[in-house]
Amino acid sequence: MSSQQATDELEVAHDEELPAAIEAIRSRRSGHNFDADEQLDDETLEAVIRDAALAPSSYNLQPWEFVAVQDDETLDEIVELAYGQEHIKEAGTAILVLGHTEPETADEVFQQWADAGRMDEEAADETKATAVGMYDDERMGRDYGIRNASLAAENILLSAHARGLTATPMIGFDHAGVSDLLDAPEDKVPVMLIAIGPSGGDEPERLPRRDVDEILHRESY
Numbered sequence: 001m002s003s004q005q006a007t008d009e010l011e012v013a014h015d016e017e018l019p020a021a022i023e024a025i026r027s028r029r030s031g032h033n034f035d036a037d038e039q040l041d042d043e044t045l046e047a048v049i050r051d052a053a054l055a056p057s058s059y060n061l062q063p064w065e066f067v068a069v070q071d072d073e074t075l076d077e078i079v080e081l082a083y084g085q086e087h088i089k090e091a092g093t094a095i096l097v098l099g100h101t102e103p104e105t106a107d108e109v110f111q112q113w114a115d116a117g118r119m120d121e122e123a124a125d126e127t128k129a130t131a132v133g134m135y136d137d138e139r140m141g142r143d144y145g146i147r148n149a150s151l152a153a154e155n156i157l158l159s160a161h162a163r164g165l166t167a168t169p170m171i172g173f174d175h176a177g178v179s180d181l182l183d184a185p186e187d188k189v190p191v192m193l194i195a196i197g198p199s200g201g202d203e204p205e206r207l208p209r210r211d212v213d214e215i216l217h218r219e220s221y
């Protein structure tokens with residue numbers, strides 16, 4: 001099947017009655033058309049972050065943080081650090097998703113595993129040692145933070161879309177510069193910047209997606 005056929009099938013699927021989550025996955029877009037006169041209200045921002053926090057994470061460590069920026073001057077500085085991506089300002093809200101590179105939640109989370117009776121204290125201690133070992137070197141710590149926080153970022157995109165908002169994930173920005181600007185600690189890796197806000201209207205057609213026959217490798221690569 002060609003990429004175009006695969007894309008056509010996606011479009012056809014939009015007409016079917018689908019579970020809401022599947023519909024959201026299929027119709028989500030990285031939008032660039034925001035209503036510059038409107039901004040995300042606090043209640044919605046918190047609801048979206050609550051949805052982000054429901055993402056799966058290794059051992060449930062939840063190694064993520066979110067910095068939401070709505071201040072006009074700070075958004076202007078972020079646009080500059082994002083090589084002039086004006087849609088960040090037009091969105092009205094930018095969320096910097098950060099990943100932990102140190103296992104700072106491990107004590108609390110493994111206590112919760114034990115308290116819930118999902119592990120005895122000894123198993124919780126042993127498993128905690130394994131989890132903490134995932135952060136043994138800098139590269140592993142960064143990978144760990146990025147993998148987990150990326151899933152939370154995807155939840156933000158889907159939650160925003162399901163709520164009728166537009167959201168665009170971005171890595172096209174000066175990571176160190178934005179981290180500095182927002183006073184993010186050095187042990188937090190910037191994973192994604194998300195421009196999020198009320199939609200300003202239609203987006204261009206989705207570009208073709210690679211075909212399942214091309215990307216699905218059965219049994220071995």
Ligand SMILES: Cc1cc2nc3c(=O)[nH]c(=O)nc-3n(C[C@H](O)[C@H](O)[C@H](O)COP(=O)(O)O)c2cc1C
Nearest residue numbers: 028029030031032085168169170171172173206207
């Ligand atoms: C890791 C990552 C980085 C991205 N960086 C940017 C970016 O800096 N600026 C931007 O406008 N879009 C960015 N995007 C959005 C992609 O361009 C978009 O997801 C892709 O074109 C597919 O379009 P769709 O999400 O609407 O299906 C990024 C997406 C991802 C996943």
